[in-house]
Amino acid sequence: LDNTAMQRARERLDNLTKPKGSLGALEDLAVKLAGISGKVFNDFRKKTVIIMAGDHGVADEGVSAYPKEVTPQMVVNFLSGGAAINVLARHEGAEIICVDIGVASDVDHPGLLVRKVKKGTDNIAKGPAMSREEAIKAIEVGVVTAWESIDKGSDLIATGDMGIGNTTPSSAILAAFSGKPLEEIVGRGTGIDDLRLQKKLNAIRKALEVNKPDPEDPIGVLAKVGGLEIAGIAGVILGAASRRVPVIIDGLISTAGALIASKIDPRSINFMIASHVSEEPGHKVMLELLGLKPMIFMRMRLGEGTGAVLAMNLVEAAAKIIKEMATFEEAGVSKEEI
Amino acid sequence: LDNTAMQRARERLDNLTKPKGSLGALEDLAVKLAGISGKVFNDFRKKTVIIMAGDHGVADEGVSAYPKEVTPQMVVNFLSGGAAINVLARHEGAEIICVDIGVASDVDHPGLLVRKVKKGTDNIAKGPAMSREEAIKAIEVGVVTAWESIDKGSDLIATGDMGIGNTTPSSAILAAFSGKPLEEIVGRGTGIDDLRLQKKLNAIRKALEVNKPDPEDPIGVLAKVGGLEIAGIAGVILGAASRRVPVIIDGLISTAGALIASKIDPRSINFMIASHVSEEPGHKVMLELLGLKPMIFMRMRLGEGTGAVLAMNLVEAAAKIIKEMATFEEAGVSKEEI
Numbered sequence: 001l002d003n004t005a006m007q008r009a010r011e012r013l014d015n016l017t018k019p020k021g022s023l024g025a026l027e028d029l030a031v032k033l034a035g036i037s038g039k040v041f042n043d044f045r046k047k048t049v050i051i052m053a054g055d056h057g058v059a060d061e062g063v064s065a066y067p068k069e070v071t072p073q074m075v076v077n078f079l080s081g082g083a084a085i086n087v088l089a090r091h092e093g094a095e096i097i098c099v100d101i102g103v104a105s106d107v108d109h110p111g112l113l114v115r116k117v118k119k120g121t122d123n124i125a126k127g128p129a130m131s132r133e134e135a136i137k138a139i140e141v142g143v144v145t146a147w148e149s150i151d152k153g154s155d156l157i158a159t160g161d162m163g164i165g166n167t168t169p170s171s172a173i174l175a176a177f178s179g180k181p182l183e184e185i186v187g188r189g190t191g192i193d194d195l196r197l198q199k200k201l202n203a204i205r206k207a208l209e210v211n212k213p214d215p216e217d218p219i220g221v222l223a224k225v226g227g228l229e230i231a232g233i234a235g236v237i238l239g240a241a242s243r244r245v246p247v248i249i250d251g252l253i254s255t256a257g258a259l260i261a262s263k264i265d266p267r268s269i270n271f272m273i274a275s276h277v278s279e280e281p282g283h284k285v286m287l288e289l290l291g292l293k294p295m296i297f298m299r300m301r302l303g304e305g306t307g308a309v310l311a312m313n314l315v316e317a318a319a320k321i322i323k324e325m326a327t328f329e330e331a332g333v334s335k336e337e338i
Numbered sequence: 339l340d341n342t343a344m345q346r347a348r349e350r351l352d353n354l355t356k357p358k359g360s361l362g363a364l365e366d367l368a369v370k371l372a373g374i375s376g377k378v379f380n381d382f383r384k385k386t387v388i389i390m391a392g393d394h395g396v397a398d399e400g401v402s403a404y405p406k407e408v409t410p411q412m413v414v415n416f417l418s419g420g421a422a423i424n425v426l427a428r429h430e431g432a433e434i435i436c437v438d439i440g441v442a443s444d445v446d447h448p449g450l451l452v453r454k455v456k457k458g459t460d461n462i463a464k465g466p467a468m469s470r471e472e473a474i475k476a477i478e479v480g481v482v483t484a485w486e487s488i489d490k491g492s493d494l495i496a497t498g499d500m501g502i503g504n505t506t507p508s509s510a511i512l513a514a515f516s517g518k519p520l521e522e523i524v525g526r527g528t529g530i531d532d533l534r535l536q537k538k539l540n541a542i543r544k545a546l547e548v549n550k551p552d553p554e555d556p557i558g559v560l561a562k563v564g565g566l567e568i569a570g571i572a573g574v575i576l577g578a579a580s581r582r583v584p585v586i587i588d589g590l591i592s593t594a595g596a597l598i599a600s601k602i603d604p605r606s607i608n609f610m611i612a613s614h615v616s617e618e619p620g621h622k623v624m625l626e627l628l629g630l631k632p633m634i635f636m637r638m639r640l641g642e643g644t645g646a647v648l649a650m651n652l653v654e655a656a657a658k659i660i661k662e663m664a665t666f667e668e669a670g671v672s673k674e675e676i
Contacts, residue, residue, distance in 0.1 A: 016422075017412065017415055017420060017421055017422075018421075018422050018640050019403070019404070019528035019529045019639075019640065020529060021529065022528060022529065022638065022639050022640040023422060023636075023638055023640055023644065024617065024636045024637030024638040024639065025635075025636035025637055025638070026636055026638065065357070065674045066357070066672065066674060067672055069672055070671060070672050073669070073670060073671040073672060074355065074671060076669070076670070077355055077664060077669045077671055080664070080669065082355060082663060082664025082668060082669045083355055083356075083663065083664070083669075084354075084355075084356050084361060084659060084663055086662075086663075087655075087658050087659050087662040087663050088655055088658075088659070090658075090662075091651075091654065091655050091658050092651075190357035190360060190674075191357045191358060191359065191360065279362065294635070295634060295635060295636050296633060296634060296635075296652075297363075297632070297633060297634075297635050298361075298362045298363035298364055298633050298652070299362030299363055300360065300361055300362040300363070300364065301357075301360050301362065302356050302357065302360040302361055306361070310651070310652065310655060313429075313430075313648070313651040314634075314636070314648065316429065317425075317426055317429050317648060320425050320426075320428075320429050321422060321425050321426070324424075324425040324428075325420060325421065325422055325424075325425050326415060326418070326419075326420025326421070330420060331411070331414070331415040331418065331420045331421075332411060332414070333408060333411040333412060333415055334404065334405055334407055334408050334411060336403045336404060336528075
């Protein structure tokens with residue numbers, strides 16, 4: 001991050017007609033944006049949410065309330081404009097890029113970016129999700145997708161996911177890195193009952209036993225207990241960071257991708273902006289590990305990038321505050337008494 | 339609230355292509371909007387933030403870091419477009435109405451609604467802030483301002499405040515209603531140091547001793563330890579509720595007004611939407627008393643309506659979700675397995 005720009009941003013914020021620091025996280029965001037771009041004033045001309053879609057072999061363990069066919073069905077829904085992310089992206093003025101990075105079946109739609117690394121992961125309760133080479137390839141898909149989007153003008157990127165069963169590998173990744181007891185970090189995903197929750201806990205326990213992921217080897221963790229869309233999201237984050245573009249992180253699955261990205265290159269954290277904290281207990285733990293503070297608390301647990309696009313409005317608000325507010329001098333307002 | 343419309347809204351939400359309840363507070367908001375308007379689908383054509391400005395005699399006790407002259411200076415700043423609320427209201431597409439309900443000096447500006455009930459309150463550490471008649475008159479100013487704004491088309495209202503020293507009466511109101519120890523509910527307002535915090539605690543303690551506010555008599559509490567802009571905000575809320583228009587509540591001062599409104603007519607709570615939770619420890623307590631859940635956690639503590647206008651984007655998002663998302667049937671997506 002550009003420390004000079006951050007210092008200039010903080011100085012300007014302290015001269016605007018409000019008590020110092022009184023806009024809290026909005027001010028911190030303005031400073032972070034300055035550090036990212038090297039400029040005190042920033043604006044966003046093209047906001048984009050990149051949705052990575054992939055399937056999970058572990059769905060065979062009965063960890064989700066939804067059948068696997070919902071992954072391709074929802075991809076079609078994204079491309080037809082009927083999903084929650086479509087509504088919210090339109091609302092926030094963001095474009096959607098949808099990538100098939102690992103859906104088990106083939107979706108035929110002109111709007112879909114088909115960059116399939118593998119037709120769904122293998123069942124992590126029985127062995128690795130994918131090979132190390134596939135994990136690297138999936139990360140590269142994310143990097144390239146982010147770069148292409150940035151080349152076409154995207155200057156604020158949000159991450160999104162689709163994949164039935166994907167809170168299971170996300171929780172497994174968190175367990176591998178944090179070592180925390182599963183009971184503390186595993187939640188009900190789309191809203192599963194007690195029976196499925198037991199199956200999910202068992203699947204994650206087996207995944208950790210069978211694969212023995214090494215927290216010092218993030219690509220190994222990803223290949224062993226991760227997912228293709230999680231790898232893709234890690235790649236999007238690394239790609240955005242390498243081009244100094246801020247990237248807004250969505251919920252549990254996106255933040256699992258962010259954890260992987262942070263372990264591959266810790267500097268990528270500087271370019272991440274946390275959006276919301278979801279109902280999943282593990283999400284809060286992940287954000288704490290990353291040292292990121294979420295802004296929206298709405299008990300959302302949908303994924304797709306829905307929380308991240310809602311935060312775009314706040315990021316833009318921060319950029320406008322530092323640019324458009326009057327200083328004490330300009331407005332003729334008295335400063336704090338000493 | 340219209341229970342039939344709320345039930346129809348919940349049924350529709352459960353048929354949209356997402357796991358039931360997975361959009362959390364966004365879904366609850368859509369249901370609440372249906373209850374308020376009696377319609378499942380709602381949209382907002384004119385968003386308005388009403389800022390009530392007034393001065394406080396208790397500022398003489400040294401409870402704020404800013405001199406009293408900042409109140410009229412900031413009113414001019416609001417009318418010139420340079421304050422934080424101006425930037426954020428422009429960002430969210432909201433109009434600003436600024437009312438002088440009790441500024442100590444006279445501000446001459448064509449954009450200002452002058453409805454001064456009194457030239458600042460009297461010092462609550464020494465006696466009542468205002469008479470009972472003045473408190474009622476100030477509430478009426480708020481009601482009428484809300485009604486006029488609604489008559490001109492406003493269909494989503496946010497509350498805002500300006501008044502140097504106004505976290506002191508707001509905290510006193512909370513103390514009167516909650517009976518909680520001052521140490522738990524009094525904060526640093528615009529960011530005062532330890533010395534001023536002691537002065538503030540002493541001023542509130544004296545205000546409670548001298549005035550003995552009766553929590554069963556909300557107008558008495560307001561007149562004894564409140565403020566003119568707090569009364570005006572209570573009136574805006576009651577006015578909006580009486581016309582079934584949703585009203586977004588800002589931070590500590592606005593929520594003090596909401597507490598007063600709720601004690602005058604508990605049904606008004608149904609029309610309130612909480613926006614953010616501020617740095618002030620008392621704000622969280624107030625929201626709990628009202629049973630309202632904030633959505634934005636950004637450590638803001640500026641007032642003016644800044645948190646409330648940021649929440650407008652979320653309210654609109656909720657309205658669009660229920661209206662624009664596809665149902666499972668429309669999108670051909672499989673539902674949850676039983």
